Amino acid sequence: MKFNKIAIIGVGLIGGSIGLAVKKKRLAKEIVGVCRHRKSLRQAKRIKAIDRGALSCKEAIKEADLVILATPISQIIKIAREIAPYLKKGCLVTDTGSTKSEIVGEIEKVFSEDIAFVGAHPLAGSEKRGVSEARANLFKDTLCILTQTRKTKLAAFKKINTFWQVIGCHVIKLTPQRHDQIVAVISHLPHLAAAQLVKVGRKNLNFAASGFRDTTRIASSDAEVWSDICLTNKEFIIQAIDQYITRLKLMQKLIYQEDKQRLSVEFRTAKTLRDGLQK
């Protein structure tokens, strides 16, 4: 697997790390990065995440055989629309958005038949951001969900699948809807939960110990990114919050009733499930 030219639109933590991983695995003759911030482009070039920077998407994607949309969600669809007429025939396109139904649905409408898009969501990253945090092994042993729809072309899917695998991911295939439903409970709800724990505890943060710190670490993530995620996965997130509130109310009831036995069972099953996540 070797590309002549890879264009990475959005050179932040994720885009930058993709560039570094591509370099390390020698997957491309040339990587062109696009970013609104010249400083990020300079830094990306300095750390060799890209070969050269471009300020316009149109210029960057010219003759590219793989385009990676690694901007915040709200930009991805906008940029896809912008570049659609200029993509090379047979070009592969993938993205890194944390929600998939809206992105995949819109992009499949916008791209012509001879462009192959496969949505991706690498479950990597952290509350940090920016190309300064990028590293070649960010994707090592992380999960990457690829979306498959009726419009997905098998040959393109295989290539994009291989691409994500080569840079370190374990790939899982899901429909965009199923993806959004799963990440609503396993990623989006925990983020909202952490942010609101901070708000509830705001007057007593000087008493926070390591438990509170760990539980709320992800509340330090970028606010705009998370607003976008919420707005592009509305229904599943609202559903997940409902489930969560129902469970919290059950705990409240058991505490009120002083039902020690059922409380213990609740904590024990949670512990068993969580212990199962340990390596």
Next chain:
Amino acid sequence: MKFNKIAIIGVGLIGGSIGLAVKKKRLAKEIVGVCRHRKSLRQAKRIKAIDRGALSCKEAIKEADLVILATPISQIIKIAREIAPYLKKGCLVTDTGSTKSEIVGEIEKVFSEDIAFVGAHPLAGSEKRGVSEARANLFKDTLCILTQTRKTKLAAFKKINTFWQVIGCHVIKLTPQRHDQIVAVISHLPHLAAAQLVKVGRKNLNFAASGFRDTTRIASSDAEVWSDICLTNKEFIIQAIDQYITRLKLMQKLIYQEDKQRLSVEFRTAKTLRDGLQK
């Protein structure tokens, strides 16, 4: 500050770490440990957290000038009642329970005038437990809340204050009620929240990335310990869950209304607060 004999009732992570810290700071001529499990006592002796083990509290506290109750909450009051008649006149007693109103209230009723009790809650520890996890620096730079009531004797308070400081804690003085109110939001609610996130996500735990892992780490804590905490801090925890649910419902509403601006503000203020916790 030097004690002739310190008795540690309950030689687990906390009790064992106190023993190790006391040894390191040479605060006692002799440390006697009590535990129901002979294996833990043997291990505590082997790692030099105690000088000798005793299977009965009555024997261990004989002639002790400092007694530390480091068992699970449900045992603390029971043991205090059991040892009350046998404590040396002028003996200092402290504990390590995570809730304080019930413990302090009960113990102050049980102990006679010539025994000085000062409740303590060292905000140290982890989801791990057992003397095998004990370490001398567990309390280094952690907070320890000491309780003060109308019955607290100033001289005894000063000594117990110094004791916790010498083993590494920053000490803060609160009433038992104020303590319980604060830890309800900063420790107990986060624990319940983490446990219920695991339950909501239980069918999709194979998709859990580092964010989920951090947010739910404390769900691996001991189930009995947490049932006890819930039942000895009922009202403040029920109140904290109410506040939390109100905030989660607000987020739900903002998502439903697609109010991007207010969503961003929510995430941004949470981020600012959480960033403030970073060292």
